[in-house]
Amino acid sequence: MALSRDESIVALGRASATDSAVDTVVRQIRELIAEAGLKVGDSLPTERELCAQFNASRNTVREAMRILKAYGLVDVRPKIGATITDNRMSRAFELFSFNTMEVSRKTFQDVQAFRDLLEVGSVEQIFDRLKDRDLDDLHRINGQLAENHDLQEASEIDFAFHVRLVSILDNAAILDVYKVMKPIILRIMQKGKTRRTFKTETFSEHEDVLAALSARDRLGFQYRLRTHLMTGFRNFNDEMEATA
Amino acid sequence: MALSRDESIVALGRASATDSAVDTVVRQIRELIAEAGLKVGDSLPTERELCAQFNASRNTVREAMRILKAYGLVDVRPKIGATITDNRMSRAFELFSFNTMEVSRKTFQDVQAFRDLLEVGSVEQIFDRLKDRDLDDLHRINGQLAENHDLQEASEIDFAFHVRLVSILDNAAILDVYKVMKPIILRIMQKGKTRRTFKTETFSEHEDVLAALSARDRLGFQYRLRTHLMTGFRNFNDEMEATA
DNA sequence: CTTAGGAATCTTGGTCCAACAAATAGGCGG
DNA sequence: CCGCCTATTTGTTGGACCAAGATTCCTAAG
Numbered sequence: 001m002a003l004s005r006d007e008s009i010v011a012l013g014r015a016s017a018t019d020s021a022v023d024t025v026v027r028q029i030r031e032l033i034a035e036a037g038l039k040v041g042d043s044l045p046t047e048r049e050l051c052a053q054f055n056a057s058r059n060t061v062r063e064a065m066r067i068l069k070a071y072g073l074v075d076v077r078p079k080i081g082a083t084i085t086d087n088r089m090s091r092a093f094e095l096f097s098f099n100t101m102e103v104s105r106k107t108f109q110d111v112q113a114f115r116d117l118l119e120v121g122s123v124e125q126i127f128d129r130l131k132d133r134d135l136d137d138l139h140r141i142n143g144q145l146a147e148n149h150d151l152q153e154a155s156e157i158d159f160a161f162h163v164r165l166v167s168i169l170d171n172a173a174i175l176d177v178y179k180v181m182k183p184i185i186l187r188i189m190q191k192g193k194t195r196r197t198f199k200t201e202t203f204s205e206h207e208d209v210l211a212a213l214s215a216r217d218r219l220g221f222q223y224r225l226r227t228h229l230m231t232g233f234r235n236f237n238d239e240m241e242a243t244a
Numbered sequence: 245m246a247l248s249r250d251e252s253i254v255a256l257g258r259a260s261a262t263d264s265a266v267d268t269v270v271r272q273i274r275e276l277i278a279e280a281g282l283k284v285g286d287s288l289p290t291e292r293e294l295c296a297q298f299n300a301s302r303n304t305v306r307e308a309m310r311i312l313k314a315y316g317l318v319d320v321r322p323k324i325g326a327t328i329t330d331n332r333m334s335r336a337f338e339l340f341s342f343n344t345m346e347v348s349r350k351t352f353q354d355v356q357a358f359r360d361l362l363e364v365g366s367v368e369q370i371f372d373r374l375k376d377r378d379l380d381d382l383h384r385i386n387g388q389l390a391e392n393h394d395l396q397e398a399s400e401i402d403f404a405f406h407v408r409l410v411s412i413l414d415n416a417a418i419l420d421v422y423k424v425m426k427p428i429i430l431r432i433m434q435k436g437k438t439r440r441t442f443k444t445e446t447f448s449e450h451e452d453v454l455a456a457l458s459a460r461d462r463l464g465f466q467y468r469l470r471t472h473l474m475t476g477f478r479n480f481n482d483e484m485e486a487t488a
Numbered sequence: 489c490t491t492a493g494g495a496a497t498c499t500t501g502g503t504c505c506a507a508c509a510a511a512t513a514g515g516c517g518g
Numbered sequence: 519c520c521g522c523c524t525a526t527t528t529g530t531t532g533g534a535c536c537a538a539g540a541t542t543c544c545t546a547a548g
Binding site: 022059062063066067069070071072088089091092095096103104106107110111113114117118121122125169171172173174176177180181184 | 284306307314330333340355362366369413418421
């Protein structure tokens with residue numbers, strides 16, 4: 001299988017032999033931001049100044065700015081110029097809003113396996129760090145699930161429950177990754193479910209997980225959480241086949 | 245403070261009164277993909293054909309393509325043209341590799357804990373999927389570690405070894421995350437080590453892990469891999485304190 | 489006659505330039 | 519204080535050239 005070209009070079013900001021002029025300018029602008037210590041809200045030089053500074057044509061600079069805009073790092077407005085922003089998280093979510101291309105089934109499977117690894121696999125660390133406050137929050141969030149919500153709201157609460165669970169790990173890297181996968185996870189949660197499903201099945205599955213958590217029952221926690229995750233994904237798979 | 249303009253219009257593909265020409269072309273290309281039912285691997289028309297089709301200048305089309313490239317939806321190669329891809333997941337994770345700013349000690353700890361979870365925690369799935377070919381590759385990669393390399397090369401090989409290990413899971417999402425963490429992992433690997441350390445200690449620790457893997461010894465695998473990871477991080481911590 | 493090799497040509501993305509349009513910040517005058 | 523004007527800046531266009539991969543076509547060997 002032929003791998004697609006590694007475009008992440010741009011993202012990682014390292015110089016490369018295969019750098020195009022646009023890639024170079026992207027890197028130079030990022031270096032400029034870093035060296036000048038520019039923060040969110042600060043302004044970048046005008047396009048023409050960047051042209052002169054980096055010895056590139058205006059089109060090249062503009063294409064570089066398009067990339068930075070797409071990554072949610074700058075916000076360009078006519079006459080105002082470019083200012084530093086940080087919309088990376090919302091950009092990450094938007095990536096999957098493209099109705100253009102359906103997210104592949106393999107992607108869903110991978111994400112679900114990832115969730116299993118993160119949530120079920122981290123049982124030792126979760127129990128090590130578990131505080132009463134965590135249990136209170138989780139109960140409170142799950143309580144909202146029993147109220148009346150539409151499908152979108154219910155899945156958001158379901159997601160919030162799992163985020164809160166993962167947050168027990170107190171690991172920013174893991175939490176960020178989990179949040180980035182949110183759009184995919186939401187779709188997994190919604191497929192094959194009704195408002196009623198969330199209020200009854202999902203709610204009680206969560207309660208079972210919390211009971212095991214409260215009782216410091218590691219095996220029970222793992223079993224119930226894994227079962228819960230598999231149940232959701234089974235619904236998802238049924239729906240995928242039905243619509244296929 | 246003024247809110248930044250809502251660029252997500254582009255992502256959601258709805259026409260808007262404030263659409264720029266580039267936004268319009270992005271939407272048109274997306275509609276083209278949807279209507280023509282183009283799948284991953286299919287080719288898009290050439291830039292010049294898109295110009296004629298959408299009645300836009302070439303620069304405008306190019307800026308639109310830059311956006312689609314940044315979103316990981318198309319892959320453009322000179323003389324070949326643009327082909328449909330779907331690297332949205334890895335793009336989403338890459339968004340957060342823009343953290344060139346100084347990495348805090350907490351970040352290193354989090355990443356190391358993440359690695360432990362990914363590599364040690366996935367033992368069941370690894371053993372389920374393990375093929376002879378995986379072991380061959382791992383031995384070959386580790387063999388390179390025994391050769392003479394400078395610190396940078398050695399850490400790259402060390403990283404390649406762990407990537408190959410994780411790749412056994414056949415999970416693109418996990419692999420993407422692991423690759424995004426590469427810069428940080430490399431720094432963890434390099435701290436407190438010498439060229440000699442890689443050739444001797446790291447090499448033999450890897451060999452121990454592979455021996456357990458070959459013997460299908462799950463507990464031994466977990467123990468040795470975890471020990472290996474902790475050893476590396478202990479070096480890292482010592483160095484951090486020494487330089488602090 | 490067939491065909492493999494290579495040379496000439498065509499195509500295509502990458503870059504640059506110049507010009508104009510549109511929008512607005514900031515100054516000027518009332 | 520308010521409204522108009524202008525200079526500046528981004529947005530867009532069309533055209534040009536380049537480098538290199540793809541294609542075509544010719545040639546020469548078999």
